[in-house]
Amino acid sequence: MHPPIAVRSSAYLRWLNTALCVSIVLGFVAPQSRAQQGGAAAADSRSELVWLAKIQQAALRQNYAGHFVYQQGASMQSSRIAHMVEGGNVFEKLEVLDGQPQEVIRKNDQVYCYIPGARTLLIERRPNPDQFPSLLRRPALEVAEFYDVRLGGSERVAGMDCQVLTLKPKDAFRYGYRLWADRGTGLLLKAQTLDTQGNVIEQIAFTQVRIGGNIDRKLLRTSVTSTEGWRIERADLGxxxxxxxxxxxxxxxxxxxxxxxxxxxxxxxxxxxxxxxxxxxxxxxxxxxxxxxxxxxxxxxxxxxxxxxxxxxxxxxxxxxxxxxxxxxxxxxxxxxxxxxxxxxxxxx
The missing domain is CATH 3.30.200.100 (MucB/RseB, C-terminal domain)
Structure with a gap:
């Protein structure tokens, strides 16, 4: 859920500002892992855990396209995403709309990150989803061991009715969260990170989104016409x-x-x-x-x-x-x- 950070000039930071510029902020969606497939089953009859499992599954199974905004203090960054599931395969394009152009193209667990300004293409295998609008890295029941999950009321985000959930940490080693999930599909539409006093540290939210239906394949293609002369780096996160x-x-x-x-x-x-x-x-x-x-x-x-x-x-x-x-x-x-x-x-x- 986080943007690039610039705290030093070592090789790590140069890499972080490129390779992780999109993956840390925006994350990716991949086919379900075994743990994720069991997420809904693992959640007991408590409705708050059912909602967490629903959020987890919606980002994997639903087709959606839209724009969202990340905000931290006075800093804001807008992005565009298109996500499609077809024939058991997952396709996605994620594009940063502010500052230097960056695009991330996914087909299942293969991810291609295009950074034209650095003339760099990063090719990675990312088997697990972990960021907005995919959130949970583990089944809901396991997450609830370290967070007190409570259901809130109903609010609207991007013109859609949402169920609000609050996750309060059970110790001082983690932050709290407030989530807004579409009532119809469970797709996460807004998320806030909260400090120990409940103040918002950062937030990310759709400003416009369409859930379900067909996704135009043009929305899933990179705008980069050629990578000739680019540096190509490969990695396998799995x-x-x-x-x-x-x-x-x-x-x-x-x-x-x-x-x-x-x-x-x-x-x-x-x-x-x-x-x-x-x-x-x-x-x-x-x-x-x-x-x-x-x-x-x-x-x-x-x-x-x-x-x-x-x-x-x-x-x-x-x-x-x-x-x-x-x-x-x-x-x-x-x-x-x-x-x-x-x-x-x-x-x-």
Missing amino acids: RADPALAQWQVKSVPPGFTRTHEIVRSVGGRQQVGQIVYSDGLAAISIFIEPAAAVPNGQREGSTVQGAVSVAMRKLGEHWLTVVGEVPMLSVRRVIGSIEQVTSGAAAAR
Whole structure:
């Protein structure tokens, strides 16, 4: 749900401002994982959990197209999305409408991110949905272990009647959320991230949306006519990388589990590792890069931008950067407990 952040000038940040510019902010939709298929069944008779499961399934199964806006403080960014399910396949196009043009094209779990300004095409395998309007990374019943889920009243978003839900965290390691789901289909139309006092940190909402019916295939095609001379980078977010097994977090916030890891090539040369933890709603990413690749003068420290907390630390011959959609308490807990273990010790875990 978050935009690119610029807190330092290392290779990680250059990559974050390109490779993650769309994926962190807008996310993607993919075919259902086993956990997601079981989401509706796992939700008990409590209506609030039924609604969470409905939100989870709607983003996967419904056809929809529209415009939405992300807001953080005085900053706003508008985007356009078209999503179609046909013959068991998922097709999607997501386009950033403000600033530098960026497009994301999806077919099932294959994602193509076009960044014309950087003459870069990122090709990734992303097996799981995790962002707006897809929200849950786990079945609703598991999410409810760490959030108190309550039904609210009915409100309108983008001209559609919505059911309001509030998710209050059961501890200080995560933010709260307020959700608006279309009453007819369950599609998430608006989401707010809330701090410990219930204040809105950031929000994202459709301003215009059409749900159901046929989607014009023209809306699903990239506007880029040629990638000749572009840098092409490939990654597989669904595959564990042995090089990252040596990195362990000794004190993970309750409910957060290691979901995936990957080693990326930045600029066609430098290798940057990424390990992701999630509690089903929020995510914490650990980026690992060689210290030799980081500019001289880089300092350890931390910063917060909206709902995103960032902390940096040097460990041996590596720089660690932890980025989380969580309070700084969680990010500091993670970065302070990261260890690099020997290959034998890692294999034994």
